[in-house]
Amino acid sequence: MSTQTATRGTHRPRVATGSSQKFNDHSRPAMAFLAPFVGLYVLFIIGPAIYGLVMSFFDTSLVKPGLSTFAGLGNYAEALQSADFWSSLWHTIWFTILTTPPLIVLGFVLALLADRVGRGRWFFRLAFFAPFILPSAVMALIWIWIYTPGLGLLENALKSIGLGAPNWLGDPAWAMPSLAISTVWWTLGFNFILYLAGLQDIPTELYEAAAIDGAGPWQQIRSITIPLLARTTTLVAVLQVIASLKVFDQMYIMTAGGPNFSTRSVLQYIYDEGFTNFRVGYASALSMLFFVVVLAVSAAWFAIVRSQESEV
Amino acid sequence: MNLPLSSHQGSGRGPTRRTFLKGGLAMAGLGLGGTALAGCSSDSVASGLTVSRKETNSVDFWNLFGGGDGVRMQEMLDAYRKTHPSVGLSAVTLAWGNPYYTKLSLATLGDKPPDVAVAHLTRAKTLIAADLLEELTPDALATVGITPDKLSKRAWDAGLVDGKAYTVPLDTHPIVTFYNTDICEKAGLLDSGGKLKPLTSEAAFMDAMAKAKAVTKTYGGVSPINNETSTPWRIFQSLYSQLGGEVLSDGGTKVVIDEDRAIKVLTFLDGLRTKQLFPSSVDYEGSIAMFANGQSAFLFQGEWEISTFQTAKTPFSMAPFPNLYGGANYACQADSHTLCIPKQPARDDKAFENSLGFIRSLLDQSDTWAAGGHVPSWLPYAKSPAFKKLSPQSDYAVAADGAVYDPDGWYSGSGSDFEIITGSAIGSVQAGQQTPEAALAQMRTKLQTLADTASPI
Numbered sequence: 001m002s003t004q005t006a007t008r009g010t011h012r013p014r015v016a017t018g019s020s021q022k023f024n025d026h027s028r029p030a031m032a033f034l035a036p037f038v039g040l041y042v043l044f045i046i047g048p049a050i051y052g053l054v055m056s057f058f059d060t061s062l063v064k065p066g067l068s069t070f071a072g073l074g075n076y077a078e079a080l081q082s083a084d085f086w087s088s089l090w091h092t093i094w095f096t097i098l099t100t101p102p103l104i105v106l107g108f109v110l111a112l113l114a115d116r117v118g119r120g121r122w123f124f125r126l127a128f129f130a131p132f133i134l135p136s137a138v139m140a141l142i143w144i145w146i147y148t149p150g151l152g153l154l155e156n157a158l159k160s161i162g163l164g165a166p167n168w169l170g171d172p173a174w175a176m177p178s179l180a181i182s183t184v185w186w187t188l189g190f191n192f193i194l195y196l197a198g199l200q201d202i203p204t205e206l207y208e209a210a211a212i213d214g215a216g217p218w219q220q221i222r223s224i225t226i227p228l229l230a231r232t233t234t235l236v237a238v239l240q241v242i243a244s245l246k247v248f249d250q251m252y253i254m255t256a257g258g259p260n261f262s263t264r265s266v267l268q269y270i271y272d273e274g275f276t277n278f279r280v281g282y283a284s285a286l287s288m289l290f291f292v293v294v295l296a297v298s299a300a301w302f303a304i305v306r307s308q309e310s311e312v
Numbered sequence: 313m314n315l316p317l318s319s320h321q322g323s324g325r326g327p328t329r330r331t332f333l334k335g336g337l338a339m340a341g342l343g344l345g346g347t348a349l350a351g352c353s354s355d356s357v358a359s360g361l362t363v364s365r366k367e368t369n370s371v372d373f374w375n376l377f378g379g380g381d382g383v384r385m386q387e388m389l390d391a392y393r394k395t396h397p398s399v400g401l402s403a404v405t406l407a408w409g410n411p412y413y414t415k416l417s418l419a420t421l422g423d424k425p426p427d428v429a430v431a432h433l434t435r436a437k438t439l440i441a442a443d444l445l446e447e448l449t450p451d452a453l454a455t456v457g458i459t460p461d462k463l464s465k466r467a468w469d470a471g472l473v474d475g476k477a478y479t480v481p482l483d484t485h486p487i488v489t490f491y492n493t494d495i496c497e498k499a500g501l502l503d504s505g506g507k508l509k510p511l512t513s514e515a516a517f518m519d520a521m522a523k524a525k526a527v528t529k530t531y532g533g534v535s536p537i538n539n540e541t542s543t544p545w546r547i548f549q550s551l552y553s554q555l556g557g558e559v560l561s562d563g564g565t566k567v568v569i570d571e572d573r574a575i576k577v578l579t580f581l582d583g584l585r586t587k588q589l590f591p592s593s594v595d596y597e598g599s600i601a602m603f604a605n606g607q608s609a610f611l612f613q614g615e616w617e618i619s620t621f622q623t624a625k626t627p628f629s630m631a632p633f634p635n636l637y638g639g640a641n642y643a644c645q646a647d648s649h650t651l652c653i654p655k656q657p658a659r660d661d662k663a664f665e666n667s668l669g670f671i672r673s674l675l676d677q678s679d680t681w682a683a684g685g686h687v688p689s690w691l692p693y694a695k696s697p698a699f700k701k702l703s704p705q706s707d708y709a710v711a712a713d714g715a716v717y718d719p720d721g722w723y724s725g726s727g728s729d730f731e732i733i734t735g736s737a738i739g740s741v742q743a744g745q746q747t748p749e750a751a752l753a754q755m756r757t758k759l760q761t762l763a764d765t766a767s768p769i
Contacts, residue, residue, distance in 0.1 A: 061768035063417045063442035068768075149538070149593040151601065170538040170593040170743055256539050256732075260740045260754075275414050276729050278438075278722070278768045 052284040060281035062274070068281065075285035085286060087261070088269035089293070091176065095265065096244035098180035103240050104233065106184065107191030112225070114192070115199045125196070132189035136249035143182040144169070144254055169255055172262035179250045179263060187243070191236045198232035199225070230308060238301045245294055266290050369662070370400035371670045372426040376412040377405060380619030384684035388677040392670065399666055409727035413439075416654065420444045425654035427667045433471050433648040434718045434725035436479045441722070441769045445478040446653040446664075453480070455665070456672040464689040467648045470717050479650035480671055482678075483686035484712040486646035487546040489631045490603060490611040490621065499523040499609065507707065511634040514580055521589040524609035531591055533584075533610030534602050537742045538595035541735025542727070547612055547633075548738045549645040551577045553716040554638035559734070560763070564721020567759045569752065578741050578748030580636075585744050592744050603628075615708060618685035630704040632711035646715035647726045648689065687712040722767040733758045 056075055058067040079085050114124040131139065146153045147168035155165040168178040202225065210220050226233075248267040251257055257264030257272070264272075270290070274283025327335070377385045382405060389403050404426070406412045413435055419425050421444070431439060439445050453459065458480060460468050467481035489508070496502050501520050503509050511517045521532030536543050549559075557573040560566065584590040594602065603611035604624045611617075612633065621628050633644040651671045656663070674681075678688035682702060687709050688694045700706050724730040737755040740746040746754070 059766065059768065061442075062414060063421070063438065063444065063769055065421050144539075144595070144597075148595065148598050150591070151598060167593045167743075169595075172745060254539065256541070258539060258541070258736055258739070259743065260736045260745065272729060272732070275410050276727075276732070277762075278414075278417075279765075281768075 052287060055281050056284035056288050058281045059279070060284070062278040062280050071281060075282045076289065078282065079286050079289055084261075084264075084269060085266075085289075088264045088266045089290075091263060092245055092247065092265045092267075094176060095180060095183075095247055095263075096241060098177060099183050099244050100237065100240045102180075102184050103188060103191055104236055107188055107236065108195050108229070108233070110188070111192050111195035111199055112221070114196060125193075128192045129189035131186050134186065136186075137253060139182065139186045140250060140253035143178075143185075146182075147178055147254075170259055172259050175255055175259055175263045179254060182254070183244075183247070183250055191240070194232055194236055195229065198229045202228050234301075234305050234308060238298070238305075241297060241301070242294060245297065266293075369398060369666070370402060371428060371663075371666050373401065373403045373428045373670065374412075374416060374426040375403065375405055375430040376408045377430070378408065379616070381616050381681075381684040381686065383619070384680050388674055388680050391677055391680070392673045395673065396669070399670075401670070413727075417442065417444060420654040423657040425656060427653065427656075427663055428670055429652055429654055430482075431479060431650055431652050432726040433467065433479065433481065433650050435728070436471065436650055436652055437473065437720060438722055438725060438769060439652070439654075440473050440478050444655055446655055448477045448480065448653065450477075452664075452668060453477070456668045458668075458672060458675065462691050464687075464691060464694065464712060466713060466715055467650075467689045470648070470715075471650060479652045480675070481648045481650045481689040482674060483681060483688055484646050484648045484715050485614055485616060485686045486644045486708070486711040486715055487543075487550055487612060487633050488615045488644075488708045488711060489633055490613065490617070490628055491631065492603070492606060492609045492627060493629050494627045495524060495527050495606060495609040498527045507629065508631045510631075512636065514636055517634055517636055518583070518587065518589065521584070521610070522587070525589055528607060528609055530607045531602070532589040532608070533612065534591055534594055534599045534608040535612040535742075536594055536596040536599040537591075537739045538593060538598075540596050541732045541739060543596070543613060543735070544738035544742055545731045545735040546614070546645040547581070548577055548734070549716060549718075550633050550643060551580070551636060553643035553645070554636060554641065556641070558719065560719035560721050560724065560730075560759070564719065564724055564767075565763050567756055567763050569756060569759075571752070574752050575748050578738065578751060581738070582741050582744070582748055585742060590742070592742065615685040615687070615705075618704070628704075630708050632708045632714075638714075642711075642714035643716045644711050644714055645718075646712065647717060648715075649686070721763075722769050723762045723765075729762065730759070733762070 055067065057071060057073070059069050059071045059075070060067055110124075110128055114121060114128070117124060134142075145151075147155075149155065149167060149170060152168070154168065158165045166174045169175050206224050206228075207220055210224060215223065246267060247265050248271070251263050251265050251268050252271070255263045257268050266286070267290075270283045270286045273286065274280050373389070375385060385403075385405075389401060393401050406415055413431075416425075416429055416431070417439065420439075431445075436445065450459070460477075463481055464484065467484050468477075471477065471479045471481060491501075491508050493502070493506065496508060497506075499520075501509060501523060511520055523532075525532040535547055552559075552573055555570075555573040555576065557570045558568050561568045585592045591602075591608075599608075599611060599613070600617065600620060602608040604621060604626050606626075615630065618630065632642070635642045651674065653664070653667050675690040678690040678693040679698060682688045682693070682699060682705050685705065687705070688699065689712075693699055694709070699709070718724050718726065718728075718730065721730060734755055737746070737751040737758075740754075741748055741751045
């Protein structure tokens with residue numbers, strides 16, 4: 001760092017005035033390096049998103065070429081009046097509520113514990129992070145077998161200690177919590193690693209100073225650890241909420257939206273309408289509405305982060 | 313000392329990172345150029361670059377057969393390659409259900425369709441309505457010796473649209489009864505020939521299940537409920553059709569479920585659970601496991617699982633789905649796999665000829681296909697003594713004559729939203745989560761919504 005400021009100083013005469021100086025020698029190669037990514041991004045993400053927006057105003061079908069008949073706001077009206085859409089939205093929000101607090105709290109607790117382990121910390125890091133690298137299909141298959149009625153591991157384990165087991169994936173009341181449990185097991189590692197990294201950034205002098213002042217371990221956690229991890233918590237929470245809202249794989253593979261549609265998330269409803277029913281125009285309208293929901297959630301979180309930063 | 317400015321490490325120290333990368337890139341470029349030059353004359357590179365089938369004389373075949381019947385299909389494809397070495401066969405297997413049909417329709421719309429494709433008869437109706445399949449005129453089919461009298465009448469007639477044919481049926485796959493011969497013998501359910509005595513009433517069925525349960529000590533019969541909507545629908549449809557009931561009419565725009573008949577069937581299915589003859593919570597793999605290891609004497613599923621149990625060496629045989637209500641009008645839910653030619657972007661007589669020849673070749677190998685459990689539609693084989701000797705396939709072949717296909721509708725067919733809606737409601741009754749009346753009301757409402765929606769075709 002210090003060498004950089006020295007060289008900047010020697011080149012000072014070049015940095016004169018005006019924004020035209022932004023386009024100095026470093027900008028063009030930077031643009032050249034960014035160009036492939038920007039190109040692919042526009043082609044495969046921005047472009048289709050705009051096309052989707054256009055499609056949502058037509059009755060586009062997967063078995064007919066072109067945009068088909070104009071529907072105006074008909075698709076949006078149908079979506080807002082569709083009981084299936086609202087119930088799938090509620091299922092998604094319920095899933096988010098079931099998974100986000102455990103993923104934040106458990107991630108923090110486990111990181112705290114793993115941080116204090118003297119020897120063998122590498123083992124705990126591996127153990128808690130390993131599930132995260134599994135593809136969703138593998139995770140789903142493992143948990144389908146764990147949840148199998150009659151033959152599954154979980155049911156037999158609970159029976160062996162005298163407890164009964166619910167009908168994990170077959171009971172509408174238990175299906176979503178079961179999916180939440182398997183999701184927490186699967187994605188905990190990511191939050192765990194983020195918290196672990198955040199914990200290691202806290203200087204130990206703070207703890208020592210607090211201990212000298214007579215603070216107990218719980219007080220230290222409450223007054224030092226948690227406040228200094230506020231940034232990490234916000235990051236984890238935002239990522240978690242947005243990822244939970246976009247849930248699809250677990251439902252699709254483990255319950256197919258069942259039993260009796262009780263776990264169908266918004267993305268799965270969009271998939272059912274767009275691909276099973278061939279109604280891509282309607283599915284695009286649903287996607288746009290869902291996009292607005294996710295945008296609203298993100299905006300809310302941005303507001304919270306802004307207020308947090310102004311406090312600090 | 314005058315150090316060269318272009319190198320961090322100093323001169324004479326060997327290759328720098330930049331020179332190494334440059335050299336590597338050059339060598340890779342030479343290598344690519346070399347292979348391109350060498351391969352330029354070969355057909356594969358040419359076809360890869362130009363995607364031109366005219367020069368390569370090939371057949372592109374798409375199917376959705378994984379699992380047991382997928383293995384049989386591979387055998388049939390290998391046999392075709394041996395008998396037609398000049399034609400380059402390229403076969404792709406895609407996942408069953410939506411992933412297959414969306415790809416097939418989009419590929420056809422995008423002018424890159426396969427030459428021949430498999431399609432369920434009920435789903436092919438949608439493709440035909442969307443004008444995505446080539447018509448197979450009687451003359452065209454006759455050039456390879458395929459005539460309607462050589463194909464199963466029921467499957468052939470069901471596939472016609474306005475009297476025109478767009479598909480050639482390969483098989484009919486009905487839902488059937490698997491029964492464990494050892495357990496059924498102990499329970500006294502077999503006749504003198506060692507075959508299952510026909511169950512022709514609700515009471516007889518319940519009685520048989522109770523006797524079987526006494527032997528297995530767990531359950532009499534099983535059919536999957538969890539994470540599965542096709543099987544509950546198939547069981548319901550078989551029994552409901554035996555009563556003469558219909559679900560949709562007018563091309564799917566009207567819901568015509570008969571309240572009394574539907575409640576009768578749903579109540580019966582509910583009774584199997586309350587009397588604990590069938591488990592109320594079991595998924596597809598679990599139902600297979602339960603039958604294979606003798607926890608259940610009966611399994612009600614499609615015939616394609618025959619290979620699973622032959623491999624597991626379960627002592628079993630098969631029979632048509634029980635005729636509880638039908639009497640003389642036997643009915644059981646089924647669909648047919650058909651072969652079709654998607655609309656090609658340009659008329660190519662040679663490719664069309666190859667495609668028809670390929671279809672004929674698959675029909676000729678109906679013996680291999682039937683070994684996988686499906687009931688062949690190709691009558692020269694189906695009526696032959698060889699098939700009659702094939703057991704247990706020949707025991708349930710008669711079920712194909714009573715096959716009831718899913719009703720017409722843009723949202724109907726194998727693996728469609730129609731099956732998801734009906735199967736979910738029926739499954740909830742089988743699982744004890746809803747009363748028959750509530751389930752029927754739910755089915756009616758959801759189907760009505762789809763019936764009222766304009767068809768995307």
